Amino acid sequence: MKVIAGVDVGNSTTEVCISKIDNNGKFQFISSGISKTTGIKGTEDNVKGISAALNNALDKTNIRISDIDSIRINEAAPVIGDTAMETITETIITESTMIGHNPSTPGGEGLGLGITININDMNKADMNKDYVVIIPQSLDYEDASEKINLALKNKIKIKAAIVQKDEAVLICNRINTVIPIVDEIKYIEKIPLDKFAAVEVAKSGHTIKVLSNPYGIATIFNLNSEETKRVIPIAKSLIGIRSAIVIKTPEGEVQEKVIPSGKLLIKANNSTEKVDVDSGAEAIMSLVNRIEEIEDISGEAATNVGGMISSVKNTMAELTNENILDIKIKDILAIDTFFPKKVVGGLAEETFMENAVAVAAMVKTKKLPMDRIASKLSALTNIDVQVAGVEAVMATLGAFTTPGTKLPLAILDIGGGSTDAAVLHEDGLIKSIHLAGAGEMVTMIINSELGLSDRSIAEDIKKYPIAKVESLFHIKMENDEIKFFQEPLEARFFGRIVILKNNEMLPIYKDVNLEKIISVRKSAKERVFVQNSLRALKQIAPMNNLRNIPNVVLVGGSALDFEIPEMILSQLSKYKIVSGRGNIRSVEGPRNAVATGLVMSYVGN
Structure with a gap:
């Protein structure tokens, strides 16, 4: 009788299955354990999490770690996700700064236009000009209200106010006229004085109309057609909010800067295909799916995507102590999304949503990283440790312990960073695929x-x-x-x-x-989980036809999700495929499939 431990190192969790196996190859499953994965999957930092998961499983038994005859761990390819941005104008336009600000309680309503002035300098104001008063933190709402009312009494035309504290409503309730007041301006000291400004506050329950319209801004600031074209990012960033400020600043204070998103370079079959990130995720994935086997993926230098890909490879090179030239990206998943971009020139840490392409990359190193993990774990435990099998293959063996399954059997193992699929045929042959993109994305x-x-x-x-x-x-x-x-x-x-x-x-x-x-939430799951599952299943299906797969068992942590299995079932039912959560060994639910398969693979093919 031998005691075997199967260890599945995932992107998020590490799972263990402990079983006794007699001389006839009969299994007696003893217990299972789980722990958070330590470090990036496929690196030596995983050993700490493996030890924790082993101890978690052993604590439920009378077996000691020294009683284990062999530990079998999965082959694991690290997956790192990052974002590559579409071409963005980082700041808005030359000669302007903006506050796309949306505090929960602005005061008053309407559009106010005027010259910026510190409220303490109202004695210097010109009765022939319109003003937007700046109220710093040093002045409380009572004093500010008193100063505004005094100025109005002296025929000074105050059209709006900008406040550092959260006191817009308090000031609004104490002054003798209704003006738009925007508060909670963190960096109020950066607002230039004696410059033309526009302040807009919408009615409660409404959003601004003038400053979210490029032609509205053009009218206020007397812009020509070329300037109006460049002011579109201002208007775009102010859509859907209740208050905003745009201020004219001296030429040269705010400079325009454009960082291109760049091109992805996909190497295969001694040639390199290029696709521009600006063309979107659909164009990227169309090219990826046409290439049968990707050798490596890189990004154009001095671009957003180039920086992202370089960062991924540098991170893996440092973690694995390998030359960066030996780090290869074997698959990517690209998804169209939006990304909050900080507004350069903003005065309250404003952001606006810009188009982006989210990318998950599957990294492969020249050396098998799991070999180093096995060596370190063996030295720590004094137990024989073997790298035993590909995750998807092991998951299929484990999934076959689900009651009601039969061959041919396909599995989907959706983890934190990758989506694995495999199909086990009646003749024992298994075809598998390991793709980037899952829960972390x-x-x-x-x-x-x-x-x-x-x-x-x-x-x-x-x-x-x-x-x-x-x-x-x-x-x-x-x-x-x-x-x-x-x-x-x-x-x-x-x-x-x-x-x-x-x-x-x-x-x-x-x-x-x-x-x-x-x-x-539902859109993100549909774009990543469902679409990536279909992509994986098509690559393993006989003749790449989903209708040739009769049933699919969902395994892994994501199969426990309250929405994902139903989403996938809805899509697969179009191909007359039966799918559902696995129940590994009738007790584990969809978890522990890979760890269980690793134990089962001990007895041979």
């Missing part, structure tokens, strides 16, 4: 498109349903179900969108509505 897209700047919140939005707290005693679920509570909820939840994570609520403090979050 979905998290990245959700984080970008909702402008969260918080990857952990984006991860939770991906995994769990959301709801709107409509009172302290009830919430409205995203499926329109109303849930009531006996005890009042915490006041901080009132009016918020919350993530229903297990038995707790996590508030989302970003100003975004329920429908937007649901739409972005």
Whole structure:
């Protein structure tokens, strides 16, 4: 009787299966364990996570680590995701600065035009000019209101106000006229004085109309046709917000800078194909899918995509101690998305959403990184450690322990960084594919498109349903179900969108509505999980025809998702394919397929 441990090192988690095997090859599965993957998958940092997962499995048994005869680990290709931007004008136009600002409570309403002036200098104001007053943090709302009312009494024409503190409404309620007031301007000291400015605040429940229109800005600042064309990014960035400021600044203070997105260079069959990132994800993936076997992918120098690809290769070279020339990118997944871009010239850390292409890259090194992991783990445990098999093949063996399955059997293993697919035929032959792009990419897209700047919140939005707290005693679920509570909820939840994570609520403090979050989440999953699954299955299907695959078992952490299996089933049903979550060894659900397969492969082919 031998004790065998199968270890699956994934991008997010490391899973273990421990089994006893008798001399006749009969299995007795003992336990399983799981731990967070430490370091980037395929690097020696993984050993710490492997040890934790092994201990987690052994703690459930009376087996000691010294009782294990062999540890079998999977072959693993690291996958790194990053974003490559479409061509962007980083700043807006020469001779302007802008505040695309949307505080929760601006004051007043309307469009105000005038010369910027510090409120403490109102005694120097000219009665023949219109003014936009700048109110620094050193002045509270009562003093500011008093100064504005005094100036109005003295026939000084104040058309708008810009405030550093969060006091727009307080000032608005105390002055003798209605003017647009924008507050919470973090870098108010950077606003140039004695320059022409436009301030717009929309009515409650409405969005601005003039400053979000390029012709509106052109009218205000008397721009010619060429300047109007260049002002489009200003208008675009101000669409859908309630307040905004645009200020004319001296020539040369703000310079225009363009960084091209660049071209992807795909090497195969002794030739190199090129595709411009500006052409979008569809054109990129069309080229990728036409190439039978990619040798390497690089990016054009001095461009966004060139920098991204170089960063990925440099990171892997450092982690694996290999020459960067030996680092090859064997597959990419490109997805059209949006990315929050910081506005150069903005005064309150403003951002606007710009088109982008998100790219996940699968990196392959010249040496097998898992060999080094096996050596290090063997030295640590004093146990024979073998690199035993390709992930997708092992996952298929493990998936075959799901009740109700039969050959031929296809699997989809959707992990954190990669999507694996394989088909096991009745004659025992297995065809597999390992593609870039999975859960981490979905998290990245959700984080970008909702402008969260918080990857952990984006991860939770991906995994769990959301709801709107409509009172302290009830919430409205995203499926329109109303849930009531006996005890009042915490006041901080009132009016918020919350993530229903297990038995707790996590508030989302970003100003975004329920429908937007649901739409972005489902769209991200559709673009990455569903489309990449179809791409993988087509490459392993007999004659590349999906209709030749009768059934698909979903395995891996993403199969536990509350939406993904149904999304994939909906798409695969068009090809008359039966699909669903696996239940490995009747007890593990969709998890532990690769680790289980590694143990099963010990007895031979």
